Amino acid sequence: MSFAASERSAPYWLAxxxxxxxxxxxxxxxxxxxxxxxxxxxxxxxxxxxFTLKNWIEIATDSYFFEVFLRTFRxxxxxxxxxxxxxxxxxxxxNRMSPGWRSVCLLVVIGPLLVSVxxxxxxxxxxxxSNGLVNQGLMALGLITTPLEFMFTExxxxxxxxxxxxxxxxLSVWASLQRLxxxxxxxxxxxxxxxxxIWRRVILPQVVxxxxxxxxxxxxxxxxAFASPAIIGGRRLKVAATLAYDEFLNTLNWPLGAAVAVxxxxxxxxxxxxxxxxxxxxxxxxxx
Amino acid sequence: MKRNGALALVxxxxxxxxxxxxxxxxxxxxxxPEGYLSLPTRGPSLRWFKAIFGYPxxxxxxxxxxxxxxxSSTIAIGLAVPAALAIARYRFPGREAMTALFMSPLMVPxxxxxxxxxxxxxxxxxxxxxxxxxxxxVIVILPFxxxxxxxxxxxxxxxxxxxxxxxxxxxxxxxxxxxxxxxxPGVVSxxxxxAINSFDEVTMTVFIASPATVTLPVRMFLYIQDNIDPxxxxxxxxxxxxxxxxxxxxxxxxxxxxxxxxxxxG
Numbered sequence: 407m408s409f410a411a412s413e414r415s416a417p418y419w420l421a422x423x424x425x426x427x428x429x430x431x432x433x434x435x436x437x438x439x440x441x442x443x444x445x446x447x448x449x450x451x452x453x454x455x456x457f458t459l460k461n462w463i464e465i466a467t468d469s470y471f472f473e474v475f476l477r478t479f480r481x482x483x484x485x486x487x488x489x490x491x492x493x494x495x496x497x498x499x500x501n502r503m504s505p506g507w508r509s510v511c512l513l514v515v516i517g518p519l520l521v522s523v524x525x526x527x528x529x530x531x532x533x534x535x536s537n538g539l540v541n542q543g544l545m546a547l548g549l550i551t552t553p554l555e556f557m558f559t560e561x562x563x564x565x566x567x568x569x570x571x572x573x574x575x576x577l578s579v580w581a582s583l584q585r586l587x588x589x590x591x592x593x594x595x596x597x598x599x600x601x602x603x604i605w606r607r608v609i610l611p612q613v614v615x616x617x618x619x620x621x622x623x624x625x626x627x628x629x630x631a632f633a634s635p636a637i638i639g640g641r642r643l644k645v646a647a648t649l650a651y652d653e654f655l656n657t658l659n660w661p662l663g664a665a666v667a668v669x670x671x672x673x674x675x676x677x678x679x680x681x682x683x684x685x686x687x688x689x690x691x692x693x694x
Numbered sequence: 695m696k697r698n699g700a701l702a703l704v705x706x707x708x709x710x711x712x713x714x715x716x717x718x719x720x721x722x723x724x725x726x727p728e729g730y731l732s733l734p735t736r737g738p739s740l741r742w743f744k745a746i747f748g749y750p751x752x753x754x755x756x757x758x759x760x761x762x763x764x765x766s767s768t769i770a771i772g773l774a775v776p777a778a779l780a781i782a783r784y785r786f787p788g789r790e791a792m793t794a795l796f797m798s799p800l801m802v803p804x805x806x807x808x809x810x811x812x813x814x815x816x817x818x819x820x821x822x823x824x825x826x827x828x829x830x831x832v833i834v835i836l837p838f839x840x841x842x843x844x845x846x847x848x849x850x851x852x853x854x855x856x857x858x859x860x861x862x863x864x865x866x867x868x869x870x871x872x873x874x875x876x877x878x879p880g881v882v883s884x885x886x887x888x889a890i891n892s893f894d895e896v897t898m899t900v901f902i903a904s905p906a907t908v909t910l911p912v913r914m915f916l917y918i919q920d921n922i923d924p925x926x927x928x929x930x931x932x933x934x935x936x937x938x939x940x941x942x943x944x945x946x947x948x949x950x951x952x953x954x955x956x957x958x959x960g
Binding site (some may be wrong): 413414416417418420421423424425427428431432433434435436438439442492495496499502503509511513514515516517518520521522523524525526527528529530531532533539566569572626629630631632633636637646647650651654655660663664667668670671674675678 | 830914
């Protein structure tokens with residue numbers, strides 16, 4: 407009897423400390439942020455804890471906020487597409503390598519993931535500047551006559567973010583490639599299928615779940631990215647995360663910044679949960 | 695399995711260049727002898743590496759970051775091990791919701807968490823303190839620790855532990871002598887991954903760091919916002935070298951494919 411009772415309460419005792427910490431340090435602060443977005447603010451009076459829809463109305467009506475959110479999602483979609491187009495073939499190539507080479511190449515894929523985002527973005531700032539190596543190389547090849555503008559443009563931000571996030575796509579696709587039976591591919595080839603037919607009819611259908619879950623991760627991280635857009639995009643090219651940062655630490659309009667952050671959170675949660683549902687329903691048979 | 699064709703190898707080579715180019719350029723520029731950003735055409739110089747010692751704020755931020763990573767990942771693993779055992783072994787009401795809550799920092803943008811912590815710490819008087827930094831880092835790195843400990847906990851046979859208890863060991867002894875050694879690889883790699891993530895975190899930390907307590911990535915970020923010069927390239931090059939060393943050690947000790955894909959060999 408006592409053993410059964412302790413068995414029933416045991417998981418709560420074990421997980422209790424972590425649960426308390428998360429309730430106190432995730433739920434309460436997030437709740438306070440939502441509340442903050444409904445507070446009033448003035449240049450001289452500061453934050454006034456009175457309920458108002460002012461911030462939300464400002465975000466809904468001022469086209470500046472619409473523009474920033476549109477840019478954020480445009481950049482995220484482009485980054486996701488680039489990660490799919492580069493990451494899927496690369497994962498396939500990695501999967502076909504001999505184990506020795508693969509572990510070396512895996513270092514190249516995963517290594518940058520562990521290097522600080524600030525250092526990696528600094529590298530892109532050095533490469534993409536108007537006197538940077540990319541422009542010098544393109545001009546030496548005679549492809550362009552005047553330097554291309556990468557710094558402070560969406561193109562530059564997309565390039566840097568693709569570099570930062572592509573490991574997530576490769577790892578996700580690679581995980582689903584590993585479950586693939588290589589004999590199926592051989593069977594298709596022995597039945598006379600060409601390379602592209604094998605890809606389209608045999609491999610792709612089986613790795614689509616991996617591509618989609620990788621795409622969701624990349625999209626979510628791109629939409630909430632901060633350091634890369636801040637460094638490459640500069641002060642003018644704002645995305646949602648850098649806009650919230652500005653409101654908090656430069657303008658000091660915390661309630662408006664909180665509203666921007668809450669909107670970003672809600673939009674992302676809706677997109678992630680919605681696409682997860684879609685993926686699970688559409689590909690339920692693959693997961694079985 | 696078939697080999698990669700020539701086209702595949704060209705693609706792979708271009709990809710490797712793409713991945714390594716930004717890291718390589720930082721390391722190369724760091725060796726410039728000039729006073730401005732340039733490639734070291736007149737031969738490499740250690741001038742800018744020596745210059746780092748003239749900026750004690752970088753060194754202090756580095757030690758603060760190390761200390762913060764060690765402390766917060768230790769607390770996170772201390773919370774994650776019992777929580778993982780609860781989730782892996784028991785079926786109880788609220789189990790799914792609890793797991794989702796513990797994993798939520800992966801889904802909530804770090805900007806939002808930074809804002810939430812800034813607001814919360816300002817209200818309770820922890821704003822700008824090292825304690826605040828540690829608490830917030832514990833939250834964002836716990837999912838990494840939990841995931842690896844969970845993966846290790848699912849695999850173990852509970853009958854071994856029951857055997858220890860039936861032989862007279864109390865619960866604590868059984869955990870210490872039987873369970874813990876079995877999940878140790880997961881605990882160690884979970885701690886390490888958590889520490890790395892804490893050390894690299896910049897988006898959330900930039901909101902709650904104060905001039906008195908600032909981490910290295912935040913210090914670098916604020917510096918780059920003002921100007922980009924060979925000094926910051928030298929600091930970044932040191933960071934890249936440190937990470938590369940750690941990565942090689944990790945690969946030797948544990949295997950990167952196991953750490954990140956969770957299905958490697960051995």
